[in-house]
Amino acid sequence: MANEETGLMKYEAVIGLEVHAQMRTDTKIFCGCSTLFGSEPNSQTCPVCIGMPGVLPVLNKKALGFAIRTGLATDCTISPYSRFARKNYFYPDLPKGYQISQYELPICEHGQIEILVDGQAGKIGITRIHMEEDAGKNIHEGTGDFSFVDLNRAGVPLMEIVSEPDLRSPQEAVAYMKKLRTILIYLGVCDGNMEQGSLRCDANISVRPVGRQEFGVKVEIKNLNSFRFVEKALEYEIKRQRKVIEEGGKIIQETRLWDSGSGVTESMRGKEEAHDYRYFPEPDLVPMTVDPAWINEIQSSLPELPDAKRERFVSEYGLPEADADLLTSEKPLSEWFEDAVKTGGGPKTVANWIMGDLMKLLNAENKTIEECPLQPHQLVDMLKLVENGTISGKIAKTVFEEIFRTGKNAGAIIQEQGLVQISDAGEIEKIVDEIIANHAKEAERFKAGEEKLMGFFVGQVMKLTKGKANPQVVNELLKKNLLS
Amino acid sequence: MSLYRLTISEARDLLLKREITVQDIVSSIFTRIDALEKKVSAFLTLTKDEAFRGAEDAQKRIDRGENKSLLGIPFAVKDNMCTRNIRTTCASKILHNFVPPYESTATTRLSAEGSVLIGKTNMDEFAMGSSTENSGVQITKNPWDLERIPGGSSGGSAAAVAADECIAALGSDTGGSIRQPASFCGVVGLKPTYGRVSRYGLVAFASSLDQIGTITKNVRDSAIIMNAIAGHDPCDSTSAPLPVPDFTAVLGRDIRGMRIGIPKEYFIEGMDREVEQAVKEAIRHLESAGAVPVEISLPHTEYAIATYYIIATSEASSNLARYDGVKYGLRNEGKDLMDMYVSTRARGFGAEVKRRIMLGTYALSSGYYDAYYKKSQQVRTLIKKDFEDAFRTVDVLITPTAPTPAFRIGEKTSDPLQMYLSDIFTISVNLAGVPALSVPCGFTSGNLPVGLQIIGKHFDEEALFRIAYAYEQGTEWRMRKPAL
Numbered sequence: 001m002a003n004e005e006t007g008l009m010k011y012e013a014v015i016g017l018e019v020h021a022q023m024r025t026d027t028k029i030f031c032g033c034s035t036l037f038g039s040e041p042n043s044q045t046c047p048v049c050i051g052m053p054g055v056l057p058v059l060n061k062k063a064l065g066f067a068i069r070t071g072l073a074t075d076c077t078i079s080p081y082s083r084f085a086r087k088n089y090f091y092p093d094l095p096k097g098y099q100i101s102q103y104e105l106p107i108c109e110h111g112q113i114e115i116l117v118d119g120q121a122g123k124i125g126i127t128r129i130h131m132e133e134d135a136g137k138n139i140h141e142g143t144g145d146f147s148f149v150d151l152n153r154a155g156v157p158l159m160e161i162v163s164e165p166d167l168r169s170p171q172e173a174v175a176y177m178k179k180l181r182t183i184l185i186y187l188g189v190c191d192g193n194m195e196q197g198s199l200r201c202d203a204n205i206s207v208r209p210v211g212r213q214e215f216g217v218k219v220e221i222k223n224l225n226s227f228r229f230v231e232k233a234l235e236y237e238i239k240r241q242r243k244v245i246e247e248g249g250k251i252i253q254e255t256r257l258w259d260s261g262s263g264v265t266e267s268m269r270g271k272e273e274a275h276d277y278r279y280f281p282e283p284d285l286v287p288m289t290v291d292p293a294w295i296n297e298i299q300s301s302l303p304e305l306p307d308a309k310r311e312r313f314v315s316e317y318g319l320p321e322a323d324a325d326l327l328t329s330e331k332p333l334s335e336w337f338e339d340a341v342k343t344g345g346g347p348k349t350v351a352n353w354i355m356g357d358l359m360k361l362l363n364a365e366n367k368t369i370e371e372c373p374l375q376p377h378q379l380v381d382m383l384k385l386v387e388n389g390t391i392s393g394k395i396a397k398t399v400f401e402e403i404f405r406t407g408k409n410a411g412a413i414i415q416e417q418g419l420v421q422i423s424d425a426g427e428i429e430k431i432v433d434e435i436i437a438n439h440a441k442e443a444e445r446f447k448a449g450e451e452k453l454m455g456f457f458v459g460q461v462m463k464l465t466k467g468k469a470n471p472q473v474v475n476e477l478l479k480k481n482l483l484s
Numbered sequence: 485m486s487l488y489r490l491t492i493s494e495a496r497d498l499l500l501k502r503e504i505t506v507q508d509i510v511s512s513i514f515t516r517i518d519a520l521e522k523k524v525s526a527f528l529t530l531t532k533d534e535a536f537r538g539a540e541d542a543q544k545r546i547d548r549g550e551n552k553s554l555l556g557i558p559f560a561v562k563d564n565m566c567t568r569n570i571r572t573t574c575a576s577k578i579l580h581n582f583v584p585p586y587e588s589t590a591t592t593r594l595s596a597e598g599s600v601l602i603g604k605t606n607m608d609e610f611a612m613g614s615s616t617e618n619s620g621v622q623i624t625k626n627p628w629d630l631e632r633i634p635g636g637s638s639g640g641s642a643a644a645v646a647a648d649e650c651i652a653a654l655g656s657d658t659g660g661s662i663r664q665p666a667s668f669c670g671v672v673g674l675k676p677t678y679g680r681v682s683r684y685g686l687v688a689f690a691s692s693l694d695q696i697g698t699i700t701k702n703v704r705d706s707a708i709i710m711n712a713i714a715g716h717d718p719c720d721s722t723s724a725p726l727p728v729p730d731f732t733a734v735l736g737r738d739i740r741g742m743r744i745g746i747p748k749e750y751f752i753e754g755m756d757r758e759v760e761q762a763v764k765e766a767i768r769h770l771e772s773a774g775a776v777p778v779e780i781s782l783p784h785t786e787y788a789i790a791t792y793y794i795i796a797t798s799e800a801s802s803n804l805a806r807y808d809g810v811k812y813g814l815r816n817e818g819k820d821l822m823d824m825y826v827s828t829r830a831r832g833f834g835a836e837v838k839r840r841i842m843l844g845t846y847a848l849s850s851g852y853y854d855a856y857y858k859k860s861q862q863v864r865t866l867i868k869k870d871f872e873d874a875f876r877t878v879d880v881l882i883t884p885t886a887p888t889p890a891f892r893i894g895e896k897t898s899d900p901l902q903m904y905l906s907d908i909f910t911i912s913v914n915l916a917g918v919p920a921l922s923v924p925c926g927f928t929s930g931n932l933p934v935g936l937q938i939i940g941k942h943f944d945e946e947a948l949f950r951i952a953y954a955y956e957q958g959t960e961w962r963m964r965k966p967a968l
Contacts, residue, residue, distance in 0.1 A: 047586045051806045053579065053687040054566045054588060056720050088802050088848070090825060097805020149810065278848035280857060283691035283799055285721050 010210040011245075013238045014218075015167035015203060016127075017230075019180055021159045021190040022134065022198040023066045029133050029157035030057030030100065037196050041139070041150035049155035051095030056284050059084075063157040064107070065298060066189040067131050068290065070159060071108030072299050073187055074126050081289055082107045084131075084282035089275050092149050093136040101160075102130035103279040107288070113183065114307055115175040116325065124176050125164030134158050159189070165204065165215065170234035174227050177201060178329075182306050186331045200225050205234060206251065207241045216241070217251040221265055223258050233258040237265050309334055317347035326355060332369045340376035345383055353379055357397060361404050374404045382410035390414065392421050395467055423470040425477065428461070431469070432477045435460045446482050454478065487512035488648040489965075492557050492705040495651060499546055499556050506539040506546065506556035506600065509651070513558045513602055517649050520968055523630055525622045526644040528563045529571050530603040538600040545598060553708055555598030560650035562641050563604035564611055565591055565696065566685040570601070574687050575619040576609045578832025579813045588685020589717045590654060590696045597712040602650055605640025609834045610804065611661055611689040613637050614906045617897055618836045625893070626668060627966040628932055632890040635665030635906075641699045642669040647968055652709060653699045658689050659792055660886075660910025662697045663922035667885035667935025670924045670964065672952070674698045674706045675910075677943045678917035679724035681710075682717030688803040690796035691722075693914040702962055703923060703953040707731035710945060726943060734950040740774030742951065745878030749785035750909055755887040762926030762934040763884045766955065770882070773954055778878050782870040787863050788912040789904055794847045794860040795915070800837075801844030807832060839900065864915050871916040875941045880951055883909050885922040885935035913939055921948040924961040933961075 028035055031048035048055045071078050085103035111126035136154035140147045161180060167173045181199055184190035191198050201224040206216035221237060224230045241251050255274070256265040281287075304312070306328045313324035313334075328334045333354070340350040358379075362372060382403065386396045391414055402413045414420055422428055435457060436443050446453045454475075461474045487509045490498070498504045514532055521527060535558065542556040561567065564574045566584035573579045591601070608618035616624045616639025624639045626632040627647040634643040638655030642665035645653050655662040657675035666673025674697045681696045688694060696713070698706045711732065716725040746767060751760060771777055809815035809828035816831050818824035833841070847856035874881060886906055896903040913920040918939055925936035936955070940947045956962055 047584075050811060052566075052584065052586065052812070053572070053574070053582065053806070054564075054584070054683075054685040055586075056684050056722075058719060058721055086802050088805060090805065090808060092808075092810045092821065095806060095811060097808060098802050276850050278802070278845065278850070278853075280798060280802070280848055280853070283722075284688075 011207045011238075011242050012168055012210050013170075013205060013207050013234070014165045014215050015169075015173050015205045015234060016165040017163045017167065017173060017177060018202045018204070019161045019163075019177060020200045020202075021161060021184055023063050023157040023159060023189055024191055025060055025062045025066065025157055027060055028155035029060050029063045029131065030155055033155065035156045039152055041148070042152060044152040045154070049095070050151055051097075057100060057282075059285060059288075060157060063131060064288065064290075065294075066157070066187075067107045067129060067159055068295060069187050069298050069302065070161070070184065070189055071111060071129050072295070073183055073302055073305055074108075074111040074113050074129070074161075076108035076111030076126060076129060078290060078295050079105060079107055079109065080292075081105060081287060083287040084285045085279045086282050087132075088278045091135070092147070093138050093151075093154070095136065095151060095154055099133060099135065100282055100285070101132035104281070105287075106130035107290075113176070113179055115172065115179050117169075117172050117175045122172070124166045124172075127162040127164050129159055129161045132158050132160060170231045170238070173203065173234055174231050177227060177230060179306070182329055182331070186303055186305055188303075194226050197225060201230055203230065203234060205237050205241075207238055207245070217253050219251065219253065219265075220255045221258055222255060222268065229258055229260055232260075232263060233265055236263065240265065303331075306331075313337075317341065317351075319347060319351055323348075323351045323355065327351060330369060336369055336372070336376055340379050343377045343380045345376075345380040349383060350379065353383075353400070357400050358404075361401065373407050374400075378403050378409055385410055385414065389421055389423050389470065391419055392467065392471060394471075395419050395421065419468060421470050422465055422468050423473055425473055428465075428469055428473050429477050429481070431461055431464055432474070432481055435464070436481055443482055457482070486648075488516040488651075490651060491701045492554065492652055492708050495557060496553075496555075500551070506543040507536065509556065510535050510539040510558055510600060510602070513650060516647075517602075520647050520649060523625060523968065524627055524643050524647050524649065525624050526605055526634075526640040526647065526649055527560070527603040528573060528575060528606050528621055528640065531570055531601050534570070535600050535602045542598050542600055550598070552596075552598040553712055554594060557599045558602045558651050559594060559599045560603055560605050560641055560644045560653040561591055561594075561601060562607055562638050562653070562655045564607060564656055564687040564689075565654060566687065567591055567601065567604065570604065572604065572687070573621070574610045575607045575621050576832065576834070576837070577620045577814055578807045578828070580620075582813050584685075586685065589682035589719060590685065590713045592685075593713045594654070594709075605638070605644055605653060607640055608637035608661075609837050610687070610800070611637040611656055611658055611694075612800070612836050612840055614660070614664060614903050615891070615893075615896065616640060616665070617893065618834055620834050623893060626890045627968055628670060629890065629930070632892055632932070633668070635668035635886070635890060637661040637665075638673075638699060639665045642666050642671055642673065645669070645671045645699050645701060646966060648965075652701070652705050654696060654709075654713075655699045656686055656689075656694055656696050657910075657914065658693045658695075658796060659914050660907040662699060663910050663920060663935065663937060664886050664907060666699055666922045667924075667937075668890035668933065670927075670933030670961070670966070672698075672700045672703055672706050672924070672956075673922045673935075674700075674710070674945070674948070675913065675920050676710065676714065676945055677724070677919040678914070679722055680714050680919070680943065680945065682715075682720040682723045684717055684719040688799075690799040691803060692799060693792075693796055695914070703921075703949060703956050704732065704735055706921070707735060707949050724943065729946060731945060731949055734946045735953045736957075737950050738774060739770065739951055739954045742775045742880070742947070743778055743878040744770055744775045744951070745778050745780040745874050745881040747780055747782045747785070747874070747881055747883060749782050750883035752887070755884065756889065756928075758928040759884050759886070759888060759934050762928075763882070763936055766925040766936045767882055769958060770951065770955060773958060775951070777882075780874050780878060780881070782867075782874060782881075782912065784863065784866045784870050785912055788867060788915060789908060791860045791863045791867065792907075792911045792915060793843065793904065794856050795864065797840040797844030798847045798857050798860075799844065801841045801848065804833075804837065804841055836900070867912055868916045871912075871918055871939075879940075880947050881939040883937045883939065885909060885937040889928050889930070889932035889934060909937060918942055919945045919948055921945075921952050923952045923956055925955070925959070926961060927964070
């Protein structure tokens with residue numbers, strides 16, 4: 001818990017997040033247009049999502065299913081009776097002059113998810129999850145005196161996931177958002193791509209002296225579209241609010257915008273200028289009564305979620321908690337791991353390879369695990385060659401990198417590059433003897449008790465065999481022949 | 485023979501017998517329009533070229549032996565239903581140049597049955613009004629007295645049908661906008677049950693109240709059109725997934741024993757004596773045909789207008805937000821975004837539309853929502869319950885359609901409240917969502933038509949047709965034509 005110490009007074013932050021997640025449906029929430037990202041402006045529009053006079057929305061049932069799926073995965077109650085509402089405001093990217101959202105009767109309520117910060121587990125409450133349509137995009141750059149509007153995104157289904165003000169530090173906020181993202185990706189309801197805006201976040205934050213029950217005056221921060229921005233903006237805001245209070249000022253309720261360029265939050269509008277959205281029930285859509293049988297069906301189709309999977313990785317594979325946590329942080333990663341284990345890899349060995357060499361190679365090439373050219377069975381094949389002594393553990397690192405780069409199997413690479421380990425004692429002994437003969441002085445010193453020279457001799461053997469000599473055999477023979 | 489005088493069933497008969505061609509009827513209609521339109525001003529757009537092309541096509545289909553229910557029938561459509569590639573303005577400056585790229589479901593279904601569009605009719609801007617004087621384009625005159633209004637908001641459609649400028653028309657009804665002008669123009673107007681006809685492509689005024697319906701020369705034509713346009717539409721979530729009966733099947737069935745409720749709240753102090761007499765006479769007529777009048781009460785009637793003007797304006801304030809100058813329609817360039825919004829909407833909307841947007845915006849504002857919008861929804865539930873209670877003891881309700889006959893042009897324009905009161909008998913029906921039909925039931929001494937309103941249970945349009953047809957066939961009001 002990051003309590004901010006200032007003089008004699010300790011402060012703590014109270015944070016709640018509103019996360020907007022784009023749902024991974026093929027079509028928009030109220031019409032049949034594609035949701036594909038990055039197309040020609042306004043190429044994915046129709047009279048409905050353009051807001052032509054006379055059009056009517058029809059709910060995409062898949063979006064409703066996704067919202068229910070998310071609610072069930074986060075311990076929410078699924079409302080048996082739910083409805084849409086209109087949120088009214090004028091903006092060019094909002095073609096109807098209102099956003100179809102949910103207000104009084106959201107589809108999911110009263111959930112929670114578990115987060116882990118510094119090894120401490122805690123539950124963060126979810127107030128509600130509701131469905132709504134995304135707005136389009138205004139384009140101001142390179143358009144001369146005019147601005148343009150691209151409505152491809154207008155009507156893309158969103159879930160707004162609102163947390164309780166249970167978060168006490170920027171670190172917790174980030175952990176919460178990461179966990180939420182992981183869950184959404186596990187569920188297949190959101191691709192979690194923050195760069196493309198599939199996951200966006202607004203934060204409500206206030207500070208108060210530690211020990212005080214009442215919340216301070218809260219400020220809403222908009223436009224937090226990366227984990228780093230969430231953390232930086234909240235850190236900045238905590239400092240700013242603390243300073244205002246310490247200097248005897250008052251926090252005013254307002255909406256602030258995070259400016260990632262200058263690293264500060266700036267006032268966007270005060271309470272007086274706050275929009276009156278004039279919410280009222282959407283008369284063009286009938287209230288939703290969700291069939292309990294459908295809820296059960298969705299419940300039974302839920303995948304294993306990260307928490308459960310992490311626990312299983314510990315109990316089933318004997319992995320340390322930290323390994324299990326990392327491997328389950330991304331669904332494809334956990335699947336890669338299990339695929340490797342299923343094809344015969346030792347769990348801890350596989351985990352080490354993933355967390356070490358594989359991550360390093362992926363990071364270096366800026367690739368995700370899904371883009372990994374090295375298949376789990378290729379790792380396992382290679383590990384078998386290490387186990388049966390065909391290659392040494394050291395050579396394995398080279399082979400692994402080679403598989404990653406070329407996609408070839410370990411066997412082929414070893415053959416091509418002549419990397420087979422030399423374990424034949426006779427062959428190695430010849431080399432060992434040659435080296436001892438060539439370094440008589442060092443051999444004398446070793447005999448005299450300078451044992452650390454062992455490393456020198458091993459190095460010489462490896463140099464000569466290009467690392468292919470079986471280290472164990474080399475060690476044994478060196479010891480024997482040096483002392484003889 | 486004056487072909488423009490034909491009803492749908494008469495025209496179909498002659499077309500099938502090959503006594504006339506579709507071109508004959510369409511020519512006759514346009515000759516009639518040429519002769520009268522200067523006086524009546526019912527149309528905003530005439531689609532003559534398209535109509536003759538459509539006529540040729542329809543005649544070919546007839547010659548091939550096709551037998552669709554509306555094949556070759558010239559239709560007029562209120563200018564708030566989107567027609568592909570044909571200007572759709574809602575009689576508003578803000579949509580003066582709007583050409584929809586898509587077609588409403590109702591007009592799609594009309595075309596599927598072979599109808600021929602001849603033009604788009606005048607209306608109160610965005611259907612807000614009771615006299616068509618709120619049109620941003622022109623004033624439509626009542627064919628029975630050119631000094632008088634045709635009623636509204638579907639005044640253009642009602643006047644066109646009454647003046648034989650088309651065979652039949654579509655209108656829309658949010659608080660009486662089909663029935664009241666039908667009553668004032670001496671034609672038959674049906675507002676079906678909310679959800680019976682798809683609203684897809686109907687430019688929204690108040691989404692929970694709007695309903696497309698028919699304006700016809702007689703009851704049978706209304707039933708024929710309803711067979712074509714009624715039924716569930718996957719593009720309108722509020723359209724009812726219910727089977728649609730053959731509405732013509734009940735025509736001619738006797739009404740002996742049908743219980744007709746006479747709500748005492750609908751015969752009030754201050755209503756026109758001649759209207760009252762005509763309606764009471766009609767009730768006696770129905771009684772003599774075997775129907776059983778029962779006096780009943782709809783106790784919350786007095787709150788209908790207040791309730792309506794909160795719900796309708798609230799929804800309208802949101803529905804009309806899309807007319808912002810960004811995507812289509814009028815744009816007034818401004819020095820910045822706000823300036824463009826303000827000047828576009830200031831110029832584009834007429835006084836009544838602005839008044840309603842302001843009323844609705846106010847009613848939905850935070851701090852007022854509970855007192856106005858929420859309370860109205862509660863009262864709406866009570867009004868709905870009034871009808872449910874009534875329909876436990878009666879089959880239909882009979883009332884006047886409007887408290888007065890058509891009033892003079894300019895008579896009520898300076899007093900919006902007086903104007904609102906002309907919908908006093910029609911508004912509850914929309915709040916309750918039940919169907920209602922206005923059928924001519926006499927004339928005042930000044931030769932102005934009077935309408936009888938028949939209100940039915942949800943989705944029981946058949947009862948309306950049965951009673952209305954029996955009454956219409958038992959009287960001779962339909963024979964009278966305005967002297968133009």
